[in-house]
Amino acid sequence: MRRTAFLLVLVPAALAVGCGSTTAQSNAKATGSTHSVRDVERAFFQAGIPFQAEMLPQSNPYLRPEAATLADAVPLPKGDSKHVQALLVGLNRATLASEMAYVFDTKKSADEALRAKPLSTWLQSNHPVISVQKRNVIILAATGGDSGFAQRVRRAIAALR
Numbered sequence: 001m002r003r004t005a006f007l008l009v010l011v012p013a014a015l016a017v018g019c020g021s022t023t024a025q026s027n028a029k030a031t032g033s034t035h036s037v038r039d040v041e042r043a044f045f046q047a048g049i050p051f052q053a054e055m056l057p058q059s060n061p062y063l064r065p066e067a068a069t070l071a072d073a074v075p076l077p078k079g080d081s082k083h084v085q086a087l088l089v090g091l092n093r094a095t096l097a098s099e100m101a102y103v104f105d106t107k108k109s110a111d112e113a114l115r116a117k118p119l120s121t122w123l124q125s126n127h128p129v130i131s132v133q134k135r136n137v138i139i140l141a142a143t144g145g146d147s148g149f150a151q152r153v154r155r156a157i158a159a160l161r
Helices: 002-030 037-046 067-073 107-116 147-159
Strands: 053-055 084-092 097-104 129-134 137-142
Touching (some): 037 084, 037 097, 037 147, 097 107, 097 147, 107 129, 137 147
């Protein structure tokens, strides 16, 4: 009996908390806020194509890549890599389909990166390439000829409203 009463109190409370957080997230997205690294990871994970590697320049100094390494990994003019919060990478070794997401600190930084180097030159492949900017995130995906993978990438991009 106590368990039933506890569940009757817990479920509405959990729903109320969940509804409040969803509303707060919707309001934040409506105001044009930026996507966090975790937002991007979540969208791709839920689409069925999780990232396998993450480079966080501001993380643990013992794990921090040298500036030259990050500058080589990010196709930007020297000095612009300091605005990159994370580089997320996923690769399907069987089909060689891959996805990358550059998460910038602001949309302005992402826009400046695209002015410095056109998005069409960031990733080239013999197969179709998906290249998109969603606010402060630049997403690149080489499909490797896998149409199912391309659909999952598009689903992840759509989830980043």
